[in-house]
Amino acid sequence: MTVLLFAGLTLRELARRRLVAAVALLTLAIVAFTAWGLHRLATAVVDGAPIAEPGVRATAAGIVILLAFLFSFVLALGAALVGAPAMAESIANGEILAVLARPVRRADVALGRWLGTLVALAIYVAVAGGVELLVVQIMTGYAPPQPLGALAYLCCLAGIVTTAAVALATRLPALAAGIVAALLFGLAWIGGIIESIGLALGNQRLADAGTVVALVFPTDAFWRGAVYSLQPAVFATVTVNATSNGGGVNPFAVTSPPPVPILAWAFGWVVIMLVAGIMSFRTRDL
Amino acid sequence: MPDAIVAHALAKRYGRIDALQDLTLRVARGECLGFLGPNGAGKSTAVKMLVGLVRPTGGAAEVLGKPVGDRATRARIGYLPELFRYPDWLAAREVLAFHARLLRLNDAARAVDLVLLEVGLSERAGDRVGTFSKGMQQRLGLAVALLGEPEIVFLDEPTSALDPVGRSDVRALIERLRARDTTVFLNSHLLGEVERVCDRVCVVDRGRVIAQGTVDALTGQTRGVRVRSDDGWRDYDVAHAEIPGLVARLVADGVRIHAVEPKQTTLEDRFLALVRHE
Numbered sequence: 001m002t003v004l005l006f007a008g009l010t011l012r013e014l015a016r017r018r019l020v021a022a023v024a025l026l027t028l029a030i031v032a033f034t035a036w037g038l039h040r041l042a043t044a045v046v047d048g049a050p051i052a053e054p055g056v057r058a059t060a061a062g063i064v065i066l067l068a069f070l071f072s073f074v075l076a077l078g079a080a081l082v083g084a085p086a087m088a089e090s091i092a093n094g095e096i097l098a099v100l101a102r103p104v105r106r107a108d109v110a111l112g113r114w115l116g117t118l119v120a121l122a123i124y125v126a127v128a129g130g131v132e133l134l135v136v137q138i139m140t141g142y143a144p145p146q147p148l149g150a151l152a153y154l155c156c157l158a159g160i161v162t163t164a165a166v167a168l169a170t171r172l173p174a175l176a177a178g179i180v181a182a183l184l185f186g187l188a189w190i191g192g193i194i195e196s197i198g199l200a201l202g203n204q205r206l207a208d209a210g211t212v213v214a215l216v217f218p219t220d221a222f223w224r225g226a227v228y229s230l231q232p233a234v235f236a237t238v239t240v241n242a243t244s245n246g247g248g249v250n251p252f253a254v255t256s257p258p259p260v261p262i263l264a265w266a267f268g269w270v271v272i273m274l275v276a277g278i279m280s281f282r283t284r285d286l
Numbered sequence: 287m288p289d290a291i292v293a294h295a296l297a298k299r300y301g302r303i304d305a306l307q308d309l310t311l312r313v314a315r316g317e318c319l320g321f322l323g324p325n326g327a328g329k330s331t332a333v334k335m336l337v338g339l340v341r342p343t344g345g346a347a348e349v350l351g352k353p354v355g356d357r358a359t360r361a362r363i364g365y366l367p368e369l370f371r372y373p374d375w376l377a378a379r380e381v382l383a384f385h386a387r388l389l390r391l392n393d394a395a396r397a398v399d400l401v402l403l404e405v406g407l408s409e410r411a412g413d414r415v416g417t418f419s420k421g422m423q424q425r426l427g428l429a430v431a432l433l434g435e436p437e438i439v440f441l442d443e444p445t446s447a448l449d450p451v452g453r454s455d456v457r458a459l460i461e462r463l464r465a466r467d468t469t470v471f472l473n474s475h476l477l478g479e480v481e482r483v484c485d486r487v488c489v490v491d492r493g494r495v496i497a498q499g500t501v502d503a504l505t506g507q508t509r510g511v512r513v514r515s516d517d518g519w520r521d522y523d524v525a526h527a528e529i530p531g532l533v534a535r536l537v538a539d540g541v542r543i544h545a546v547e548p549k550q551t552t553l554e555d556r557f558l559a560l561v562r563h564e
């Protein structure tokens with residue numbers, strides 16, 4: 001199948017260009033640093049006594065969400081900076097000319113590049129995310145309630161940014177497509193906060209503005225899903241109480257999993273963007 | 287059997303700019319057509335339209351009896367782009383193996399070996415493209431174009447990065463293709479090359495065809511004769527039919543003649559006259 005041929009080419013390119021090796025080394029460094037920090041936390045002495053186990057676990061839960069937050073940004077940037085060049089560079093440098101003179105559908109090229117990038121990111125999420133969560137558990141004894149669910153949400157988040165990057169790169173240069181996709185992710189994150197503020201203050205306009213952003217670029221629902229899967233149940237209860245008492249809005253704690261219609265829309269959005277990207281590529285003169 | 291290429295009033299417009307206007311031509315099977323024109327004349331645009339990379343804004347064309355861009359027909363076409371580029375992180379053999387898979391060739395390994403041999407890259411087959419000189423990359427591009435024994439090969443400036451030896455190799459290659467009845471569409475600036483290997487020539491300028499015909503028809507007009515005697519070369523402005531009389535007269539006058547050469551218009555002379563509107 002030609003799509004798999006292009007997906008395989010994308011994966012091979014990432015491996016040959018030493019990106020995999022570089023990312024693996026950096027991830028190892030981050031994991032080692034995290035393990036050291038968590039060890040210090042678990043063995044810390046406050047007022048002459050070690051921190052009680054529940055305290056260590058609660059702190060570890062907060063750290064896990066902060067790590068996931070940073071990880072989501074790394075993923076979004078990675079999706080934008082890998083997905084966009086995978087599509088745009090072969091167009092810009094002319095590699096695509098000899099390829100498309102073959103009996104190949106342009107849709108197969110775009111889908112293959114998208115799939116290859118997605119598989120690379122999914123492997124990265126599974127390995128890096130899995131190892132980090134394992135290290136947290138070993139060092140502090142804390143295990144998030146739904147680790148696999150959290151990793152799946154993060155994969156979907158990366159998938160949305162990849163889709164945008166690849167679709168934009170069928171027309172735009174790699175740098176422009178990558179930057180636009182990454183900025184859209186940032187915009188969606190801010191949109192999520194605006195929506196939360198609107199809901200907390202009972203300001204429907206603010207909430208609606210956030211909802212519009214979530215529909216235009218639906219990554220925030222997956223970030224919330226990841227947080228919901230990672231946080232202990234007590235975090236959600238505390239957040240509900242804080243919000244109902246007129247407290248501030250906390251983007252690192254959510255009260256409920258993302259609504260199913262939003263998740264369904266996100267998958268529809270991916271299909272629409274892919275179709276739009278393919279149509280754009282099909283009508284492009286090379 | 288339909289002609290290899292039939293184009294009727296083929297045109298491409300980018301905004302206000304006509305990249306190509308009214309390209310009408312017919313290339314028979316097994317024929318070698320030289321497609322000439324100055325920079326920006328629309329040559330590469332025409333080739334890209336014929337291989338389905340650019341959509342025409344006017345006219346129509348068929349390649350091997352099917353409308354341009356037909357997916358199944360593209361399996362029977364070879365194409366060397368003007369801006370040839372192949373993934374620098376792949377070995378030459380891997381590039382060819384990838385194209386062989388796109389073509390769904392049955393005996394891909396053999397087909398790859400054959401084209402590597404044909405372009406003289408067998409010894410460097412395992413080396414990464416990134417280590418290749420531009421000339422070697424162009425040879426690889428030729429190998430990609432020849433993979434799967436295509437019925438028609440579009441070569442867009444196939445010798446632009448090659449040294450004289452490489453150019454001679456490409457000429458020999460084109461002659462071998464002609465011997466196999468492969469149609470060759472040769473887009474080149476090197477007029478001497480075109481003159482040597484092509485049956486017919488089509489000249490475009492500013493997006494329009496300004497001349498087409500056999501190489502002989504375009505270059506066959508004599509413009510007098512050059513005679514070498516003991517005093518060296520001397521030109522005589524006489525018609526073709528008057529050459530024997532001229533020679534007889536010179537001999538009668540006691541001139542010792544060593545050589546007589548009709549002065550023929552070269553393709554370059556003709557090309558320059560056409561694009562300068564002389």
